Amino acid sequence: MDNKVSMEEVVNVAKRRAFIYAGSEIYGGLANAWDYGPYGVLLKNNVKQAWWQDMVMKRGDIVGLDSAILMNPKVWEASGHIAEFTDPLVDCKGCKQRFRADHVEGNDCPNCGGELTEARSFNLMFKTHAGPVDDESNVVYLRPETAQGIFVDFKNILDTTRNKLPFGVAQIGKSFRNEITPGNFTFRTREFEQFEIEYFVKDALSAKKAFDEWVKARFDWYKDLGIYPDNLRLREHEKTELAHYAVAATDVEYNFPFGFSELEGIANRGNYDLQQHWDHSGVDPRYFDEETKTKILPHVIEPSGGVDRAVLAFLVDAYKIEKTEEGERTVLKFHPRLAPIKAAIFPLVKKDQLVMEAKKLFSQLKERWFVEYDESGTVGRRYRRQDEIGTPYCITVDFGSLEDKMVTIRDRDTMQQERVLMNDVINFLEERIK
Ligand SMILES: [Zn+2]
Numbered sequence: 001m002d003n004k005v006s007m008e009e010v011v012n013v014a015k016r017r018a019f020i021y022a023g024s025e026i027y028g029g030l031a032n033a034w035d036y037g038p039y040g041v042l043l044k045n046n047v048k049q050a051w052w053q054d055m056v057m058k059r060g061d062i063v064g065l066d067s068a069i070l071m072n073p074k075v076w077e078a079s080g081h082i083a084e085f086t087d088p089l090v091d092c093k094g095c096k097q098r099f100r101a102d103h104v105e106g107n108d109c110p111n112c113g114g115e116l117t118e119a120r121s122f123n124l125m126f127k128t129h130a131g132p133v134d135d136e137s138n139v140v141y142l143r144p145e146t147a148q149g150i151f152v153d154f155k156n157i158l159d160t161t162r163n164k165l166p167f168g169v170a171q172i173g174k175s176f177r178n179e180i181t182p183g184n185f186t187f188r189t190r191e192f193e194q195f196e197i198e199y200f201v202k203d204a205l206s207a208k209k210a211f212d213e214w215v216k217a218r219f220d221w222y223k224d225l226g227i228y229p230d231n232l233r234l235r236e237h238e239k240t241e242l243a244h245y246a247v248a249a250t251d252v253e254y255n256f257p258f259g260f261s262e263l264e265g266i267a268n269r270g271n272y273d274l275q276q277h278w279d280h281s282g283v284d285p286r287y288f289d290e291e292t293k294t295k296i297l298p299h300v301i302e303p304s305g306g307v308d309r310a311v312l313a314f315l316v317d318a319y320k321i322e323k324t325e326e327g328e329r330t331v332l333k334f335h336p337r338l339a340p341i342k343a344a345i346f347p348l349v350k351k352d353q354l355v356m357e358a359k360k361l362f363s364q365l366k367e368r369w370f371v372e373y374d375e376s377g378t379v380g381r382r383y384r385r386q387d388e389i390g391t392p393y394c395i396t397v398d399f400g401s402l403e404d405k406m407v408t409i410r411d412r413d414t415m416q417q418e419r420v421l422m423n424d425v426i427n428f429l430e431e432r433i434k
Contacts, residue, residue, distance in 0.1 A: 005319050007257040010312075011185055013319060013330065017389050019043065020186060032182035032189050034308075039389050042340035042370055044193075044311050048172050050337050051195050051305075054221060055170055062168035062197060063161065067149025069174060070130065070140050078280035079148050079273070081141075086121035087180055093117060100180050126176045126190075142176035147302060149173075150198045151273045155285045165287055165298060166210065168199035172307065184258050186308045193307035200298040202289070204270070207247070207299035211268045215250050218264055218303050222252065222310070226335035227317050231255040235262075245272035252305075254313040263313055264305035271297045314338055318390060324415070326380065332390030333413055336433045341391045342369040343429060346382055348398040350375050358397040361407070361422060368426070369433065387412060392432070395425065 014020040019040035023033030036044050056062045076082045088101035094114025101119035109116055126142040129135075143149070150169045157169060172195045182188045201210050215234065223229055237249040247268040253260040274285045274297055286295040318332040336342065345362045347354035355375060362373040372391070374382050379396060386394050394410045401407055406419045409428065420428050 005257060005316060007185060010257065010316055010319060013332075013388070014040070014185075014315065017332075019315065032179075033191065034186050034189065039340040040311075043314070043334070043338060044307065046338045046340070047310050047314065048193075048195065048307060050225060051221075051310075052170070052172065055195075055197060059168075061166065062170050062199070063157065063163065065150055065153060065157070065169050065171045066173065067146070067153060067171065069143050069176075071143060071148065071152070073139060073141060074280060075148050075152055075277075076125065076141055076144075078276045079151075080276070081125060081144055082123070085125060085144060086123050088119040089122040089180065090116040090119050098180070103181065122178075122180065124177045124179065126178050144177050145175050145304070146171045146173045146194045146196045147198060147273075147304065150196070151277055154198075154200075154274060154277075155283060158285075158287060165289070165296070166199065166201040166206065168197045170195070170197045172196075184256070184261075186312050187256065187258075187261065189308065194304060195307055195310075196302065196304045198273075199301040199303070200287075201301070202296055202298065204247070204299055207268050207270070207301060210301045211248055211250075211266065214301050214303050215252075215266050218266055218305070219252050222254070222263065222313070225314065225338060226333070227254065227313060231313075231317060232263075233260060235260075245270055254309075254317075256313070256316060262306075263309050264303060266301065266303045269300050269302055271299050273300065274298065329384055329387055331387040331412065334390040334392075336392045339390045339392050340370060341372050341386070341389060342433050343393040343395055344372045344374055344382065344386045344391050346373075346379060346394065346396045347375050348379060348396055353402055354397050354399070357401060357422075361395065361397065361425065364426065365429070369429070383410065393429065 017039060018037035021035045021037050022029045023035050024030045056064055089098055090101045090104060091098050092109035092111060092114045094109060095112040097109065097111050099110065104110060107116050125144050127139055129138040130140045131138050150171055157163065173193065174191060175194050176191050179188055179190055182190055199210055199214065201207050219232060219234060222232055231254055233253050235251045235253050242249055247270050249265055249267040251262045252264045254263045278285055286297050289296050314334065318334045320331050320333055322329050322331060343365060345358050347358040359373060362371060365371045383394055392412045396408045398408065405422050407422055407425065408417050409420050410417045
């Protein structure tokens with residue numbers, strides 16, 4: 001069932017079919033910056049929307065937030081990012097190349113064999129200046145994670161909503177890390193998007209239980225959206241890998257072409273973050289518990305995923321090359337919720353009456369979904385084009401349609417066709433796409 005693809009094939013189909021382009025390509029690109037093309041942005045939006053619907057809308061115990069990318073630098077002092085968000089770097093005295101110290105064996109440059117300097121720490125936050133004067137007093141950072149925005153607004157959310165513990169706060173947004181060695185297509189980039197939840201509970205015991213529930217919920221989310229289960233696994237962090245404050249952490253990993261790698265991390269962070277911001281800001285973030293009439297500093301579980309990584313995993317997993325009677329076909333078997341285009345509408349041939357009926361159906365459907373109208377080439381070629389962008393249903397209006405008011409709907413995965421009344425097409429799609 002599972003055919004393992006190479007990264008090169010995925011990069012090629014992503015470019016050819018308008019999913020992902022190299023950023024700034026006409027200027028020779030910018031290392032590890034990527035742009036989502038017309039179908040890529042639809043796929044990415046669908047991934048974010050599926051997450052927002054499943055994690056926020058359908059649960060009822062999670063609220064949303066959209067905090068600013070630029071934050072007071074004191075936030076990053078409190079969070080430890082200014083002091084500790086660093087990688088050890090060495091420079092080559094010969095060719096001047098720079099390497100992560102833990103990626104080099106011995107004291108010789110992997111590039112030219114020259115001598116390396118002592119390791120020094122390099123902060124991964126992007127630094128810039130707010131306002132026209134670029135001195136130290138105006139330094140701001142592009143946020144390296146969306147999570148801190150949630151902790152900093154925790155008290156505001158308590159004071160202005162009626163949320164009772166346990167509850168979560170969810171945020172989708174861009175983050176920036178000045179990675180020394182980005183790579184593997186969109187897997188590790190300096191600018192990336194996260195979907196993060198901070199799920200607040202009363203105490204350590206509740207946190208332990210919530211942690212296990214979140215690990216399962218996040219694993220199942222990827223599986224339910226169509227990832228082949230054998231390509232997913234959980235990896236529990238060793239005690240030595242954990243940050244000093246973290247109680248536990250487990251990664252959901254996907255079997256990328258370059259091996260199993262992190263899609264999402266679920267961490268039990270205790271009450272460290274809220275405590276840090278309390279200490280640094282002097283503002284008490286505690287929750288008043290009506291039952292016990294005491295103030296509580298909540299513990300938190302953090303399921304933190306990379307949107308770009310999720311998109312890449314869904315793309316890799318959907319990519320299939322299949323033998324058919326007419327030869328080979330390339331098909332992206334996206335879950336219908338994620339497919340960029342939900343249906344394509346064709347007139348069998350370019351005859352006025354068929355074109356008119358097909359366009360009428362197209363204009364009805366485009367009020368609800370992203371759909372395409374295509375009248376060029378043979379129907380077989382139009383099917384293949386839609387297969388390559390992952391469109392679950394192709395709908396053909398033929399001469400029979402003029403008599404019986406029915407259309408042929410062809411299923412992307414089974415390639416089976418069925419006749420459906422034109423008036424029932426919306427219901428048909430609604431049941432299958434959700
Ligand atoms: Zn060198």
